[in-house]
Amino acid sequence: MLNTVKVPESFAPLFEKAQQSVQAYFNELKFEPEQGTITVHNARYVLIRGAAFSVEFFQLVRKLFGDQDPHDADLFSASLLYELAHAIGRADAKNAHQKMHLVDPIEKLSAGPIHFAHTGWAFVDIFDESTPTADEDFCLIYKHPFSFECDAWQESDASTNNPVCVMNAGYSSGWCQESFGIPLEAREISCQALAHQECVFIMAQPQVIEQKIADYLDAHPDRIVCDQQLAFKHHQNIGLNTKQFTEHTLPEVLQQRLFTYARNLEGVQQQLSAKVEQLNQEIIHRKKIEAQLQESEQFWRTLLDTSFDAILVCQQLHVIKANKASADLFAIPYEQLANQLLTKIFPKSGYHQLQQAINHGADHLTQLHLLNETEDKYVDIHIHHTQDRNAQAIVILAIRDITERAIAMQRLERLANYDALTGLPNRTRFQHIINRALMEQNFSKKYALLFLDLDGFKSINDSLGHSAGDYLLFEVAERMTTSIRGSNIISRLGGDEFAVWIPNIEQADNAEQVAQQIITSLKRSISINGKDIFTTVSIGIAIYPKDGLDYSTLINHADKAMYAAKAKGKDQYQRYRAED
Numbered sequence: 325m326l327n328t329v330k331v332p333e334s335f336a337p338l339f340e341k342a343q344q345s346v347q348a349y350f351n352e353l354k355f356e357p358e359q360g361t362i363t364v365h366n367a368r369y370v371l372i373r374g375a376a377f378s379v380e381f382f383q384l385v386r387k388l389f390g391d392q393d394p395h396d397a398d399l400f401s402a403s404l405l406y407e408l409a410h411a412i413g414r415a416d417a418k419n420a421h422q423k424m425h426l427v428d429p430i431e432k433l434s435a436g437p438i439h440f441a442h443t444g445w446a447f448v449d450i451f452d453e454s455t456p457t458a459d460e461d462f463c464l465i466y467k468h469p470f471s472f473e474c475d476a477w478q479e480s481d482a483s484t485n486n487p488v489c490v491m492n493a494g495y496s497s498g499w500c501q502e503s504f505g506i507p508l509e510a511r512e513i514s515c516q517a518l519a520h521q522e523c524v525f526i527m528a529q530p531q532v533i534e535q536k537i538a539d540y541l542d543a544h545p546d547r548i549v550c551d552q553q554l555a556f557k558h559h560q561n562i563g564l565n566t567k568q569f570t571e572h573t574l575p576e577v578l579q580q581r582l583f584t585y586a587r588n589l590e591g592v593q594q595q596l597s598a599k600v601e602q603l604n605q606e607i608i609h610r611k612k613i614e615a616q617l618q619e620s621e622q623f624w625r626t627l628l629d630t631s632f633d634a635i636l637v638c639q640q641l642h643v644i645k646a647n648k649a650s651a652d653l654f655a656i657p658y659e660q661l662a663n664q665l666l667t668k669i670f671p672k673s674g675y676h677q678l679q680q681a682i683n684h685g686a687d688h689l690t691q692l693h694l695l696n697e698t699e700d701k702y703v704d705i706h707i708h709h710t711q712d713r714n715a716q717a718i719v720i721l722a723i724r725d726i727t728e729r730a731i732a733m734q735r736l737e738r739l740a741n742y743d744a745l746t747g748l749p750n751r752t753r754f755q756h757i758i759n760r761a762l763m764e765q766n767f768s769k770k771y772a773l774l775f776l777d778l779d780g781f782k783s784i785n786d787s788l789g790h791s792a793g794d795y796l797l798f799e800v801a802e803r804m805t806t807s808i809r810g811s812n813i814i815s816r817l818g819g820d821e822f823a824v825w826i827p828n829i830e831q832a833d834n835a836e837q838v839a840q841q842i843i844t845s846l847k848r849s850i851s852i853n854g855k856d857i858f859t860t861v862s863i864g865i866a867i868y869p870k871d872g873l874d875y876s877t878l879i880n881h882a883d884k885a886m887y888a889a890k891a892k893g894k895d896q897y898q899r900y901r902a903e904d
Contacts, residue, residue, distance in 0.1 A: 633649060
C-alpha cells in the first residue's frame with residue numbers, strides 16, 4: 325500500500341515496488357555524531373534546517389541587496405536555489421537509478437517522489453492529468469502537501485508576493501530530467517504561503533511549459549493564481565542592474581561574486597566555447613576565401629573547379645556560376661548550368677527543402693535526397709550567405725555527394741536491427757519496439773508476447789548440416805509471416821528461438837488463436853535436400869499487463885511458459901502461470 329506518495333491508479337504497481345526499494349534503502353540509516361556523520365546505505369547525508377534554505381536565505385539576500393528592489397533580491401535567491409536543487413535532484417536520481425538498477429523512465433521516476441518524502445522535502449501527489457512521456461508531450465501536474473519551504477514561510481513573520489517552493493520545484497524537475505533524458509522545468513502555480521489552498525506544480529519542457537500551464541488553467545478556471553506569480557520563473561537567468569549596487573550596499577568582494585554568478589547564469593559560455601571558437605575560425609576562413617575570390621576572378625574559377633564538391637553561386641534562385649563538379653553531380657552539361665533556375669536542377673521535394681533553408685538563413689542541409697530518372701543520390705549542402713560588390717544578396721551552395729556513405733549507414737542500420745538470415749527484426753529491434761509500445765500507453769490496453777522454440781532443431785543441424793538448418797529457419801519465418809499477417813511483429817531472437825508481439829488484443833484467447841495459427845502453418849513438411857522434414861514448435865504466452873509491465877519480465881515469463889508447453893509434448897502452447 326502506498327503511504328509515501330499519491331499517484332494515478334495505473335502507476336500504483338510501479339510506485340509500490342519503488343516504495344519497497346527506497347524504504348529498504350533508508351532502513352540502513354545510521355547516526356554517528358561522535359564522527360560527525362550520518363549515513364544511509366553507505367552514502368553520507370547531512371541534515372540542514374529547512375528554513376535556512378528558504379525564508380532565512382531570502383531574508384539574508386534581501387538585506388544584502390538593500391531596499392531598492394526586493395523583487396530582484398527574491399529573483400536572485402529563487403534562481404540560485406532552483407538551480408542548486410535541480411542539480412541535487414539530478415545527482416540523487418543518477419545515484420538511485422544505479423543502486424536500484426532502474427532502466428525504464430517511469431521506473432526511474434517512481435523512485436523520485438518516494439525518495440523526496442524520505443528526505444523530508446515534501447509529500448508528492450501526482451494528478452491524473454499527468455502524461456510522463458519522453459517527448460514534448462511530457463507533463464507532470466502534482467502538489468506538495470507539507471512542503472518544507474512553505475512551512476518555513478508560514479511559521480515566520482516574513483512576507484512574499486511569489487510562490488516559495490523553489491527548491492521543491494528544482495529538485496523534482498532535476499530528478500525527472502535525469503529519469504527521462506529530456507530538459508525539464510517545474511513551475512509552482514499556486515502556493516499555500518500566498519494563502520492559496522494548495523501548493524500545485526506543473527512540469528514540462530521549457531519551450532512548452534507556458535502552453536501546458538495555460539491548458540491546465542483553461543481546464544481548471546477555479547484555480548487561484550495570478551499573472552505576477554506565473555511570471556516568476558525560477559529557471560530564468562538573473563539580470564542584475566549594476567547601477568543599483570554601490571560600495572555602500574555590498575562589500576566589494578561579495579558584490580564581485582554576485583556579478584560573476586549572474587554572468588555565469590546568463591550564458592552557457594563554457595559549454596559552447598569550443599563551438600564558438602570553431603564557428604569563429606570558420607567565419608574567418610570563409611571571409612579570407614571571399615577576399616581572395618574578389619581579388620582574382622581567375623583564381624576563383626580555379627578554386628571552384630579544383631573542388632571535389634559541387635559549388636553553385638546563386639542570385640535570386642538563379643545559378644550565376646558553377647564548377648565542373650556540379651555538372652557531374654547533376655548530369656547537366658557545364659555550359660547549360662549558368663542562368664539555370666534551381667527548380668530545374670533540383671527535384672521538386674528537394675527544391676522546397678533547399679528554398680526553405682535559404683529563406684530562413686540556415687547554413688546547412690543534411691542528407692537531401694536527389695531522386696531522378698536514372699539514380700538516387702544523397703547530398704550534404706553547406707549554405708553561405710554573402711553579398712556582391714553591389715550589395716546584392718548572393719548564396720553559395722557547397723554540395724557534397726554522400727550517397728555511398730548514406731547507403732552504407734542504411735545497410736549498417738539494417739544489419740544492427742534485423743536478422744541477416746530471415747530479414748526479421750532481431751532481439752535488439754524487437755525489444756525497442758516493445759519498450760516504445762509500453763511507454764506510449766497507460767496500462768489500459770492488453771498485449772501479448774509469444775516465445776517460440778523449434779522442437780528438435782539441433783538434430784536437423786547435426787544430421788543434415790548447418791545450411792539445411794538455415795534453410796529450415798528461413799522457411800519457418802516465411803510461413804509464420806504468411807500465417808499471422810497484420811500488425812503482429814515477428815522477431816528471430818537467435819538460434820531456433822522466435823518471438824511474436826501482438827498489440828491491442830481484446831482478450832487472452834486472441835493470443836492462443838495466433839499460437840494455433842503458427843502451429844498449423846508449420847505442420848506441412850519442408851523439403852530439404854530431397855527429404856521431407858516435419859518440424860514442430862513449442863510456444864509460451866505472456867499477457868501484458870497481467871504477466872509483466874516491461875520487456876524483460878514479459879520475455880522471461882513467456883520463456884518459462886514455453887518450457888511448460890515443451891514438457892506437454894510437441895506442437896503445444898501454454899500461457900504463463902505464476903506457479904510454473
